Amino acid sequence: MFGTTAAAAAALTVQVTAGESATAADAVVYLESAAGQALPKLGRPAQIEQKGRAFLPVVTVVQTGASISFPNNDTVRHQVYSFSPAKVFELKLYSGAGGEPLLFDKPGTVIIGCNIHDKMSAYIQVVDTPYFAKTDTTGKAVIDNLPAGKYNLKVWYRTIPPGTPVPEQAVTFAGTDAAIAFSLNKK
Structure with missing residues (x-):
């Protein structure tokens, strides 16, 4: 069906x-x-860029099991984190590629921020559907x-x-x- x-x-x-x-x-x-x-599980990867002391896009949606990369294309370093139950993580101060993409394996809302720039925030909605x-x-x-x-x-x-x-x-x-x-x- x-x-x-x-x-x-x-x-x-x-x-x-x-x-x-x-x-x-x-x-x-x-x-x-x-x-x-x-x-169906498609798990298409996504990317949230850091540029102009902002996360781009501000809202990202992925299917459970997808990976997201966080490249820093800004002129300053960032320390990306989340304390959300759907995904707790911290990417230490970095610039450039930012390491391996992170796996988002639980559905829910993930609010991310930067420990260095308090006004930076974005949302990731992880859903159990490809639709x-x-x-x-x-x-x-x-x-x-x-x-x-x-x-x-x-x-x-x-x-x-x-x-x-x-x-x-x-x-x-x-x-x-x-x-x-x-x-x-x-x-």
Whole structure:
């Protein structure tokens, strides 16, 4: 039911809003199997660059089992860390490549910072599905190559307090291109 083939897979466009007229840029949209079936493990690697005393991008999403590298392309050294339950780590002061990529093997939100530059922070959302996307500046995300099936659509946004359940809704996807609106302010 969840194998992807060119004939059976299509795209789901999700428009995320954070208020009556506010769009939710950099929200993470992902689909989990409603039946609890195992989904393919793709584990595509990612990169979070340090440049201009900032992490780029500010929000990254990866599937559980993916590795992330943290190259320092800045003019100063950084010491990247996280105390988040999904991934605790510390990369000692460095510049350049920064060593081996780190494996993110637990789902959840990872907040990263720099011990040297307190204003530097970023978010990593680790999800147990290959069906995810990040919204653009207009709040739109497109999940491609999605096979037909029943899913739970979940949306993570950095303004959701830690420990708060991620908003979700049931979605039946017919295997043809479709669009859905998702409001983070549902009561």
